[in-house]
Amino acid sequence: MKKIALTLTLSCFFAAGLMAQITDPKATEVWDPVPRKITPGKNGAAPSDAIVLFDGSNLNAWETQRGGNPAPWKVENGYMEVVPRSGGIQTKQKFEDYQLHIEWSAPTVIVGEGQERGNSGVFMQGIYEVQILDSYESKTYSNGQAASIYKQSMPLVNATVAPGDWNVYDIIYKAPRFNADGIKVADGTITVIHNGVVVQNHYHIKGTTPYIGLPTNEAHGPGPISLQDHGNPMKFRNIWIREL
Amino acid sequence: MKKIALTLTLSCFFAAGLMAQITDPKATEVWDPVPRKITPGKNGAAPSDAIVLFDGSNLNAWETQRGGNPAPWKVENGYMEVVPRSGGIQTKQKFEDYQLHIEWSAPTVIVGEGQERGNSGVFMQGIYEVQILDSYESKTYSNGQAASIYKQSMPLVNATVAPGDWNVYDIIYKAPRFNADGIKVADGTITVIHNGVVVQNHYHIKGTTPYIGLPTNEAHGPGPISLQDHGNPMKFRNIWIREL
Amino acid sequence: MKKIALTLTLSCFFAAGLMAQITDPKATEVWDPVPRKITPGKNGAAPSDAIVLFDGSNLNAWETQRGGNPAPWKVENGYMEVVPRSGGIQTKQKFEDYQLHIEWSAPTVIVGEGQERGNSGVFMQGIYEVQILDSYESKTYSNGQAASIYKQSMPLVNATVAPGDWNVYDIIYKAPRFNADGIKVADGTITVIHNGVVVQNHYHIKGTTPYIGLPTNEAHGPGPISLQDHGNPMKFRNIWIREL
């Protein structure tokens, strides 16, 4: 009997020795916090925890970029449409780090070439443009085609669909940070998935995305999502955002 | 006459002075290279430049994890199904940096709780597990639920759908790098989008993802995508990959 | 005469055409803001814009880790020395992102082996330990030797100097960030230069650095620099910090 007890004691110490490599799977479990349960959407529909910026019915979440007046674009058949030369629009709410879903479609009546054809843009924090352009069968500069970070970073591939079809952008964005001297201490970063294809992969944004001139980097805080009026009757639908 | 010539000369210099702020938008255009044109898929379908790993018809791209024999799992109705205790399977091809799309579904006949319920996993390079689990209405440790980097990083939210429904993972993965001393000099990174929702955001992978014990970091090269047999009849479909 | 004028006009337009490749070097100059002028130190001395945490004369910038009482360690000959079992000390001021310089020396009277020999530690935000240890000619676990991120990341090489000599750590640290759910959304990062040699290169910190158990990640704000009393009479000198 004593022998049995001794045996057990030894095997217990032996187990303790093995613990140096960890023998209990529970040791690497983390139970807290518990990730919030959400209901995802199907095929691009908004998940339950998203802020819906446009669901096809109205432009209540939007205002004019200059002046903060009601957004003057057209809403019909579940989409909004640029009223050319009415000016760009932006969300009333401001954001920093987020996931953004937006769908757009270029006019089937094709007018012009390159940057003249089906041109708009979606701006992170009202500043950093992800280009929107009918790049289906139209030549332009690589860093200005659809899904480019405008004048900064060409997409890895051209995944644009034909005019009239709907393009989908899924964007993961992190805002830049600035120190007290006004010098940027963390780049903004952006991942763009265009129609399900990764075209910008954690790209470090260089600064602003001007048509003329170079990126600049002035300190700023949270900003809106804005959409460009570039004179073409572009359509948008199903816009939602989740703060990260 | 001479006066006119002089005036023109001066205005030319004046224009040169203005150039300091760049006046020509062409100056910031980049025309080369031209991103390859591809045809994207709709609602998760493979784009034209993807390597299709499973299209519902056969397991030709797969082999057993041990031995490299033909993958013994069941194929029917456009999906593959784990044959419990037949062992895990992996792609014949090896990869480093990529975008991966995979869909999975847990059994509607619910057996067990926590890690016993609808358990499998998809491994980056055969090593780093993104957990697959029926986490719809079942409690387990946060860093072991669906879309966790197993035993390392819990998902930002729980976006799992009900058993029988199809879950979608869109994964952006970059392999770790090691120096000649065998020390890791660049973390692997991973972004996981679960049913359209960002749940792992450019996470820096700590090392291996063992059930028991701690992440380790041994030098390695390219590796396969592997799928776990954890004893549950999990279903998979529509698996494709694009090297980045 | 008219011919001359025409020639000049054309050459002016020609110059404008060339601008597409930018011809004026001024176009890419940025004059604002102007980086602050500082006076650097020589051979590790504090630069003019540093917060000096210890200059050899007193412990006014420090307090006990528990209770916030005056730091009880010894100050003599331009260094401070751990009074064993008096407890760890920390700065009264709290920090987030910074560059830290600190020098340390292990006792010449060698007692013990491995973790028993010349052990202390410097903690980022009072939480994340860069190991301080007499690793000159003493064997211990790789992820616990001098300049390791304790129990997480071994140094790339062992650059420790002999007991009695002064080791220098130059540390570049960025604090982790957490979201409203208490989930970490940005890793802390750390670069450690040990005696002029890069030993941790922009390492992504996994979480806390406990003696027993695993890294954890609870949300926190700014924190102090703290120094460990591990029972050995370690010496420290020339400690300064610059917020980044």
Add this chain to the structure above:
Amino acid sequence: MKKIALTLTLSCFFAAGLMAQITDPKATEVWDPVPRKITPGKNGAAPSDAIVLFDGSNLNAWETQRGGNPAPWKVENGYMEVVPRSGGIQTKQKFEDYQLHIEWSAPTVIVGEGQERGNSGVFMQGIYEVQILDSYESKTYSNGQAASIYKQSMPLVNATVAPGDWNVYDIIYKAPRFNADGIKVADGTITVIHNGVVVQNHYHIKGTTPYIGLPTNEAHGPGPISLQDHGNPMKFRNIWIREL
């Protein structure tokens, strides 16, 4: 007797239960690999594992940038000096990821202003310039002063010392990577410590650093360290590199 045995068995299980929080500190030790032991230098001297590119005696490690002829610069008193208009020089050896130490001094006879005064540059992989300039008391554009990534990123502060004094750059560099399409898939990154002060903090390099025009990004492999002849008799000393 049986009772004793039973008691021991239970306490053994109890210990196993406690292990869920890990009770053995050995469990988180990593003993392999063992970081190589090196002998660091003091106050900027080369560590034992560095490749010494210039120790004050000769230019054997260097060649002309054009033609690969013997480097024509002057060597005396432990430093090399630019022979104005003899052309830039570069290392014969090529590198990718590394830590670089270099010291430089501007002429005490001050000629010119801004970019005319004490101008040179050190180029990562022969392509990406860290500016060398007498920025002690001389105004120029911020992104072209000493320790800037030339025409891209101004230093966080101006840490330049007076002409005749020695400036020290400690640089941590990681080369960019490109995919098979010739598109950059990972930015080069650079940290610059100027006279002990962090002035570039893990900066993501945008591309080339031309005097005129914009950064470009053509695919390339390993490259040399090169030093610029900008017409000023700049001095260099104590140059060494460690591959990371």
